[in-house]
Amino acid sequence: MATRWGLCGVGKISRDFSVPMKTLPPGTLPNQAHYVFTVRQTAVIASRSLERAKEFAKRHGIPKAYGSYVELANDLDIGHCVLGSAAHTEHCGAVGFLLRPSQAIWSRCFPVHAELHIPRSVEKELGGGALLDIGVYCLQFVLMVFNGERPDSIQATGVLLDSGVDESVIVVMEFSRNRMAFCAFSIAARLPNDAVISGTEGSIKVIGPMHCPTTLIVNDKETNLIFPLNSSSSAGLKESPRMPLADSVLLTEIMDEIRKRVGVTFSQDSQ
Numbered sequence: 684m685a686t687r688w689g690l691c692g693v694g695k696i697s698r699d700f701s702v703p704m705k706t707l708p709p710g711t712l713p714n715q716a717h718y719v720f721t722v723r724q725t726a727v728i729a730s731r732s733l734e735r736a737k738e739f740a741k742r743h744g745i746p747k748a749y750g751s752y753v754e755l756a757n758d759l760d761i762g763h764c765v766l767g768s769a770a771h772t773e774h775c776g777a778v779g780f781l782l783r784p785s786q787a788i789w790s791r792c793f794p795v796h797a798e799l800h801i802p803r804s805v806e807k808e809l810g811g812g813a814l815l816d817i818g819v820y821c822l823q824f825v826l827m828v829f830n831g832e833r834p835d836s837i838q839a840t841g842v843l844l845d846s847g848v849d850e851s852v853i854v855v856m857e858f859s860r861n862r863m864a865f866c867a868f869s870i871a872a873r874l875p876n877d878a879v880i881s882g883t884e885g886s887i888k889v890i891g892p893m894h895c896p897t898t899l900i901v902n903d904k905e906t907n908l909i910f911p912l913n914s915s916s917s918a919g920l921k922e923s924p925r926m927p928l929a930d931s932v933l934l935t936e937i938m939d940e941i942r943k944r945v946g947v948t949f950s951q952d953s954q
Contacts, residue, residue, distance in 0.1 A: 687726035687727075688700075688704070688726060688727075689726060689727040689728075689729065689755050689758065690727070690728045690729065690745075691729055691730075691752055691755065692729075692730060693728065693730045693732075693735050693736060693738075693739040697728065697739070698739075698743075701743040701745070702743075726745070726746055726747060726758075727745065727746070727747040727748075727749065727755050727758055728740050728743075728745045728747070728748050728749070729748075729749040729750075729751065729752050729754060729755035730748075730749075730750065731750070731751065731752075732750060733748065733749070733750025734750075736748035736749055736750060804816050804848075804870045805844055805846055805848055805850075805870065806846060806848070807846050807847050807848050807949065808950075810949065811846070811848045811870075812848035812849040812850075812870070812947060813841070813848075813849045813850060813851055813852050813868045813869050813870045814841075814849050814852055814868070814938060814941055814942060814945070814947065815938070816870060817868045817869075817870065818852060818854070818866065818868040818938070818941070819934070819938065820893065820894035821854075821866040821867075821868055821878075821893075822854070822866065822934055822937055822938065823926075823930070823934055824878050824889075824893065825856065825864045825866065826930050826933060826934055826937075827930075828864075828880055829858055829862070829864070831927065831929060831930050831933060832858055832859065833933060834856040834857060834858050834864070834937070835857050835858060835859060836856070836857045837854065837855075837856050837937060837940050837941065837944070838854070838855045838856075838944070839852060839853065839854045839855075839940075839941040839944040839945055840852070840853055840944070840945065841853065841945035841946075841947075843945070843946060843947065847947065847948070848947060849942075849945050849947050850869060850870060850871045851867075851868070851869035851870075851871060851872065852866075852867070852868055852869070852941065852945055853865075853866070853867045854866040854867075854941055856937075875891060876891030876892050876893055876894075877889060877890055877891045877893055878891075878893040878896075885901070885902040886901075886902065887899065887900070887901050887902075888900040888901075897909055
């Protein structure tokens with residue numbers, strides 16, 4: 684049975700998802716990750732504006748359009764997959780994700796595993812700032828490398844904009860057995876956007892952009908891993924084996940601690 688997708692929001696992410704989706708043939712196709720992903724169509728688009736949802740549906744050939752996220756949630760036509768493409772401040776109303784408690788990180792699905800300085804990134808009411816917009820990808824990478832281990836300590840410092848959001852942040856985390864992780868992210872400066880894992884037997888470098896990489900260098904040997912056209916989907920699972928719910932919870936707790944140390948607060952914190 685084909686997987687039918689629902690989209691929350693009519694912005695750039697939904698558009699970027701819908702265009703390549705239409706190029707995929709129907710049917711079940713295996714991929715190198717030993718999973719199977721069955722693709723047929725995007726079945727539903729939902730927005731807070733029914734007019735915008737209908738316009739998006741007509742443009743991309745989507746059968747149904749809703750003017751609320753609740754209608755999408757109640758649609759029995761949808762399979763297991765809903766893409767939350769609204770801004771992260773809207774995730775709670777859109778697909779049940781919250782700004783604080785839990786996150787779903789699409790970068791974790793890349794085989795290897797620069798940002799633009801746009802107005803949304805600096806506006807507090809839109810959940811702006813380096814940590815939420817960019818840093819989340821750095822931190823999820825650290826948790827993947829350390830296999831979901833909770834750090835023993837977290838130190839963070841940053842520079843705030845007049846709007847109260849973080850412009851640039853540096854994070855140092857200490858783990859067991861004298862292991863450490865360093866992260867730096869900014870919405871004002873273009874950083875290398877690479878990730879490096881260094882140990883006693885050598886190093887692994889993920890060539891940027893590290894949030895959607897295709898190139899891995901292990902002790903100077905380069906390997907290219909192209910993202911497959913057909914992603915993995917495991918029927919019946921309540922969570923992804925690649926990004927367990929425990930990782931999502933820990934990631935958000937770490938981000939909360941970093942925000943506290945840097946001095947960034949949002950109205951959602953009091954809800």
